Amino acid sequence: MKVDKVKEFLSNGESMTVEFKQSHKKLNKDVFESVCAFLNRNGGHLFLGVEDKGNVIGIASEAIDKVKKDFVTSMNNPQKISPTFYLSVEELEIDGKTILYIFVPESSQVHRCNGKIFDRNEDGDLDITDNTNLVSGMYMRKQGTYTENRIFPFAEISELKSELLIKVRKMAANERANHPWKSMNDLELLKSAGLYLKDPQSGEEGITLGGILILGSEELIHAALPHYRTDAILRRVNIDRYDDRDDIRVNLIESYERLMQFVSKHLNDNFYLEGDRRISLRDKIFREVVSNLLIHREFANPFPAKLVIEKDRVYAENSNKSHGNGIIDPENFSPFPKNPTIAKFFKEIGWVDELGSGVRNITKYNKVYSGAIPIFIEGDVFKTIIPLIPQATEQATEQATEQATEQADDETKMLLEFCKVPRTRNEMQKFLNLHHREYFRTKILNPLIKGGLLKLTIPDKPTSPKQKYYSKKN
Numbered sequence: 065m066k067v068d069k070v071k072e073f074l075s076n077g078e079s080m081t082v083e084f085k086q087s088h089k090k091l092n093k094d095v096f097e098s099v100c101a102f103l104n105r106n107g108g109h110l111f112l113g114v115e116d117k118g119n120v121i122g123i124a125s126e127a128i129d130k131v132k133k134d135f136v137t138s139m140n141n142p143q144k145i146s147p148t149f150y151l152s153v154e155e156l157e158i159d160g161k162t163i164l165y166i167f168v169p170e171s172s173q174v175h176r177c178n179g180k181i182f183d184r185n186e187d188g189d190l191d192i193t194d195n196t197n198l199v200s201g202m203y204m205r206k207q208g209t210y211t212e213n214r215i216f217p218f219a220e221i222s223e224l225k226s227e228l229l230i231k232v233r234k235m236a237a238n239e240r241a242n243h244p245w246k247s248m249n250d251l252e253l254l255k256s257a258g259l260y261l262k263d264p265q266s267g268e269e270g271i272t273l274g275g276i277l278i279l280g281s282e283e284l285i286h287a288a289l290p291h292y293r294t295d296a297i298l299r300r301v302n303i304d305r306y307d308d309r310d311d312i313r314v315n316l317i318e319s320y321e322r323l324m325q326f327v328s329k330h331l332n333d334n335f336y337l338e339g340d341r342r343i344s345l346r347d348k349i350f351r352e353v354v355s356n357l358l359i360h361r362e363f364a365n366p367f368p369a370k371l372v373i374e375k376d377r378v379y380a381e382n383s384n385k386s387h388g389n390g391i392i393d394p395e396n397f398s399p400f401p402k403n404p405t406i407a408k409f410f411k412e413i414g415w416v417d418e419l420g421s422g423v424r425n426i427t428k429y430n431k432v433y434s435g436a437i438p439i440f441i442e443g444d445v446f447k448t449i450i451p452l453i454p455q456a457t458e459q460a461t462e463q464a465t466e467q468a469t470e471q472a473d474d475e476t477k478m479l480l481e482f483c484k485v486p487r488t489r490n491e492m493q494k495f496l497n498l499h500h501r502e503y504f505r506t507k508i509l510n511p512l513i514k515g516g517l518l519k520l521t522i523p524d525k526p527t528s529p530k531q532k533y534y535s536k537k538n
Contacts, residue, residue, distance in 0.1 A: 352422040437451070
């Protein structure tokens with residue numbers, strides 16, 4: 065994260081999605097309560113080495129490594145956080161002092177810290193363990209938000225591909241010699257991976273859609289999700305149709321392998337020395353492209369995922385539950401998990417790294433592969449454009465910028481029309497179908513206020529809970 069962005073967080077103070085902990089020489093006892101609450105609610109930004117009011121005290125130099133190690137170890141301890149969740153720690157220097165930053169994404173599952181369920185509200189972290197209504201509502205929200213959690217009670221473990229269960233155990237063990245999946249039976253593995261769930265409200269339990277998509281037979285996948293497919297297309301000579309095509313309807317593991325084979329078949333490979341290691345730039349780039357295409361898609365949407373190879377570019381498209389619109393800046397963006405359980409599974413078998421690394425790695429390696437900068441466009445369809453020649457960059461950027469700008473202008477006009485009658489922030493977010501409050505506040509609401517397009521009904525108290533906003537035409 066850039067230093068100026070960190071300073072903006074510090075100056076704005078703690079909020080629904082921002083938490084400061086001193087942790088000067090060791091982790092605060094309540095650090096993991098905040099992590100649990102972020103996972104259970106909308107995600108958030110955790111800063112260690114910062115006082116409650118945003119003053120930077122830093123982590124003691126002799127304690128930095130221990131604090132980082134203790135944090136990662138605890139996140140992988142089911143006695144502390146259950147189910148466990150991998151988070152990376154970023155070391156930052158602010159005004160000569162070291163702080164630690166952890167981005168905590170929203171999880172698709174309900175997590176416990178020391179056996180208790182925490183939720184996030186404006187006042188901090190709230191223990192809701194004994195409030196059956198709030199706990200039930202949280203489970204319902206998670207299952208309603210994340211398609212991957214949909215339970216199929218009549219799907220049998222025998223309908224999953226047994227050879228894939230054997231394979232993923234070996235892959236996980238290659239990543240970590242003492243991986244717990246090695247000694248688990250099939251049901252235990254599915255439960256450990258979050259692919260077999262129980263709804264505490266209805267009592268319904270079974271394999272989830274995520275489990276079916278990762279490990280299921282083609283027949284089982286088709287029965288659960290008839291529209292599911294991924295298109296791999298080569299379009300260089302016959303641009304009206306295609307020169308080669310693979311219509312992929314198999315599980316996500318086999319889909320990954322077929323897409324990588326398609327890429328290997330039709331794209332040149334440039335080998336590159338990274339340090340003293342020879343690596344494949346093509347595989348580095350398209351490992352990320354293919355993983356993102358398969359993992360971060362909205363499976364409830366019938367829009368087919370596509371990987372299209374053309375003469376001067378490759379582009380990938382997948383349906384998306386958007387947290388924003390427009391071009392993503394790889395150096396300054398907050399990634400949001402679309403299917404956290406599926407993503408975590410892919411990480412366990414070594415096919416993806418931490419959340420957000422894909423965009424950065426594609427950008428880094430494509431600068432060497434083709435000399436061009438890739439483009440990522442967030443919207444109802446997420447689009448990744450990989451130029452194959454440097455000249456394509458300027459044209460692709462211009463087209464993408466024009467598309468994103470037109471979309472943003474249309475949304476602004478609609479919002480201003482909606483605000484001819486004073487509206488609350490929550491009403492405006494619902495109108496735009498945006499769930500992430502911080503994104504709406506920093507990227508939409510504040511710029512419209514600064515530009516004079518929106519006015520406050522209580523200008524002397526901008527943070528008033530009764531605050532509303534109206535169009536200047538009013």
